[in-house]
Amino acid sequence: MKFLEYEAKRIFSEYGIPVPKNVLIRSPEELAGKMESLGPGFVLKAQVDVGGRGKAGGILMADQANGIATAKELFGKTIKGLPVREILAEERLPIQQEYYLSVAVDRSTKEALVLFADAGGVDIESLAKNSPDAVRRVSIPLLMHDLPPFMIRDLLGKAPKEIGPVINMLYRVFSEKDAILAEINPLVTTPSGVFAADAKLIVDDNALGRQGITANRDLSEREREAEQHGFSYVELGGSIGVIGNGAGLTMATLDLIEFYGGQAANFLDVGGGAEQERVMRAVKLVAGVPTVKVIVVNLLGGITRCDEVARGIIQADVKQPVIVRLAGTNEQEGRRLLDGKGYRMLDTMDQVVKAAVEAVK
Amino acid sequence: MIYGDKKTGVIVTGATGKQGAFHIPLMNEYARSVGGRGIVAGVTPGKGGKEVDGVPVYNSIREALREHDATASVLFVPAGGAMDSIMEAANAGLELVVAITEHIPVHDTMKAISFATLNGCAVIGPNCPGLLSPGEVKMGIMPSGLFSRGNIGVISRSGTLTYEIVDELTRAGLGQSTVVGIGGDPVIGQTFVDVLERFEQDPMTKAVVIVGEVGGNLEEEGAASTDLPIAAYIAGVSAPPEKRMGHAGAIIEGGEGDARSKIERLKKRGVPVATRPSEIPRLIKELI
Numbered sequence: 001m002k003f004l005e006y007e008a009k010r011i012f013s014e015y016g017i018p019v020p021k022n023v024l025i026r027s028p029e030e031l032a033g034k035m036e037s038l039g040p041g042f043v044l045k046a047q048v049d050v051g052g053r054g055k056a057g058g059i060l061m062a063d064q065a066n067g068i069a070t071a072k073e074l075f076g077k078t079i080k081g082l083p084v085r086e087i088l089a090e091e092r093l094p095i096q097q098e099y100y101l102s103v104a105v106d107r108s109t110k111e112a113l114v115l116f117a118d119a120g121g122v123d124i125e126s127l128a129k130n131s132p133d134a135v136r137r138v139s140i141p142l143l144m145h146d147l148p149p150f151m152i153r154d155l156l157g158k159a160p161k162e163i164g165p166v167i168n169m170l171y172r173v174f175s176e177k178d179a180i181l182a183e184i185n186p187l188v189t190t191p192s193g194v195f196a197a198d199a200k201l202i203v204d205d206n207a208l209g210r211q212g213i214t215a216n217r218d219l220s221e222r223e224r225e226a227e228q229h230g231f232s233y234v235e236l237g238g239s240i241g242v243i244g245n246g247a248g249l250t251m252a253t254l255d256l257i258e259f260y261g262g263q264a265a266n267f268l269d270v271g272g273g274a275e276q277e278r279v280m281r282a283v284k285l286v287a288g289v290p291t292v293k294v295i296v297v298n299l300l301g302g303i304t305r306c307d308e309v310a311r312g313i314i315q316a317d318v319k320q321p322v323i324v325r326l327a328g329t330n331e332q333e334g335r336r337l338l339d340g341k342g343y344r345m346l347d348t349m350d351q352v353v354k355a356a357v358e359a360v361k
Numbered sequence: 362m363i364y365g366d367k368k369t370g371v372i373v374t375g376a377t378g379k380q381g382a383f384h385i386p387l388m389n390e391y392a393r394s395v396g397g398r399g400i401v402a403g404v405t406p407g408k409g410g411k412e413v414d415g416v417p418v419y420n421s422i423r424e425a426l427r428e429h430d431a432t433a434s435v436l437f438v439p440a441g442g443a444m445d446s447i448m449e450a451a452n453a454g455l456e457l458v459v460a461i462t463e464h465i466p467v468h469d470t471m472k473a474i475s476f477a478t479l480n481g482c483a484v485i486g487p488n489c490p491g492l493l494s495p496g497e498v499k500m501g502i503m504p505s506g507l508f509s510r511g512n513i514g515v516i517s518r519s520g521t522l523t524y525e526i527v528d529e530l531t532r533a534g535l536g537q538s539t540v541v542g543i544g545g546d547p548v549i550g551q552t553f554v555d556v557l558e559r560f561e562q563d564p565m566t567k568a569v570v571i572v573g574e575v576g577g578n579l580e581e582e583g584a585a586s587t588d589l590p591i592a593a594y595i596a597g598v599s600a601p602p603e604k605r606m607g608h609a610g611a612i613i614e615g616g617e618g619d620a621r622s623k624i625e626r627l628k629k630r631g632v633p634v635a636t637r638p639s640e641i642p643r644l645i646k647e648l649i
Binding site for chain 1: 440467502518521528545578639
């Protein structure tokens with residue numbers, strides 16, 4: 001789950017990372033009486049979860065005289081489709097130099113990857129491509145509590161030593177908050193020290209429970225409903241509903257739909273060992289999507305038993321045609337249950353997908 | 362046989378849980394059918410003294426190792442205890458842990474793998490179906506009925522898609538040497554590179570199918586690391602862009618974790634890539 005900037009900054013500052021003076025407001029009026037603490041000039045930043053927020057008009061400069069009017073203007077905007085409900089008002093810093101700092105999961109080394117760049121506020125991907133020396137990286141096993149000093153020296157190069165402690169603080173945020181990304185871009189130097197001018201924090205969805213986070217905000221309504229039943233679910237907008245078991249097989253089913261010229265309405269992985277009740281809920285959930293004209297069930301039973309799947313399909317009793325491919329554990333029993341009840345049964349995933357694409361044409 | 366054979370003694374951690382109790386008999390049934398040793402002991406802290414399918418259960422791996430000769434473990438413990446169990450197995454001197462458990466927080470996985478590596482223990486998974494060498498050993502949850510013995514290696518990030526590919530191979534008369542499900546999580550223990558290295562040492566394996574998916578660049582790393590003939594299938598061509606890990610993530614993946622560019626880069630290396638699972642047998646036949 002991705003945190004908003006003000007939430008990330010609150011956490012970063014708990015770990016000792018200096019952030020600019022700021023206040024969060026939910027209406028323009030809330031700014032009155034709070035501006036003085038921010039100094040003569042300040043920045044208003046829309047708290048919306050989109051990339052390229054500044055370019056989309058989500059960051060405005062303001063001062064004491066026009067602060068409330070500017071906040072009113074920003075609250076009236078939608079940034080890349082999202083309404084502005086919260087604004088972070090922040091002191092304007094006398095910036096000397098900008099840097100980039102992040103800690104992320106490195107799939108290749110299976111360790112934390114710490115990146116530091118001599119230029120901040122930039123597109124780090126193109127910086128890495130165009131001037132590789134400006135981006136430095138170290139990998140550190142998460143069993144370590146801090147980065148050893150030599151790693152910090154390697155990262156900093158000629159950058160000011162006072163940044164060193166911030167690297168360790170951000171590494172601790174990463175490590176204690178179960179983050180998959182903790183990023184400060186830009187990290188700025190000013191006459192009064194180093195500050196995190198922006199902050200980004202993404203926490204592993206599998207660790208939300210032990211981090212005390214109850215709901216995953218990144219999900220849509222239907223995705224949340226699906227999650228309650230234990231399904232992986234993504235809505236895609238086409239006319240063919242897809243239910244499979246296992247992410248790979250379900251994804252391959254979507255690919256095959258595209259290959260045969262159709263459009264999938266969704267991705268639904270019922271997971272391993274789905275029983276009648278869960279299959280029934282899955283079929284009903286997919287049938288409830290307004291664009292769905294036909295449903296493909298592609299099941300390869302390992303832990304999952306085909307007879308349970310068949311019972312779930314029958315119990316769901318949906319109006320759209322259901323085309324079924326069942327293979328593996330208890331396959332014969334599953335087929336026997338579905339036989340003669342109006343469901344189309346085919347032997348391979350190629351066949352079911354082809355049939356579904358033809359059915360909606 | 363690359364991770365074990367008939368003679369391998371296997372311990373199941375999380376033996377008394379629902380999954381453990383369900384799969385111990387299935388693994389033992391397979392072991393009996395091929396004349397292997399199968400599951401020699403189970404471990405569940407606090408449940409020592411019990412039995413599952415005739416297999417004695419102990420409180421710890423060390424306790425089990427005092428009574429039985431084993432080198433590998435298969436893990437069915439819930440996500441919250443998985444890191445601990447992997448570390449325990451590695452610390453007790455086991456050479457291999459097959460972690461079936463899904464939804465393990467990625468930090469736990471990283472710590473467990475670092476610790477296991479320090480102890481010289483290989484981890485397969487997590488979030489994987491395990492491995493099966495037809496005619497020799499099954500350590501995991503794969504439906505063994507689809508498999509046949511032969512000389513094609515299979516390495517896959519996806520469980521059910523593995524079965525789909527194995528089924529295609531078997532029906533085309535192409536038996537398998539070993540099938541390894543390496544798991545679909547962002548961080549996994551044994552990667553394509555590691556498994557391919559073992560396949561290279563394995564006289565039985567003549568060609569390898571790699572089954573990958575959107576995200577990361579482990580498939581390319583694998584393809585670049587071996588001289589064995591490889592065919593690939595990559596799932597997720599139609600998948601919408603994954604929730605990005607942000608800039609740093611994009612750097613790790615070179616900004617090219619999507620399926621289409623992955624397929625292009627594999628093809629550039631001369632690896633034939635199937636557009637659907639049913640094409641795999643033909644591609645493999647052209648290689649051998």
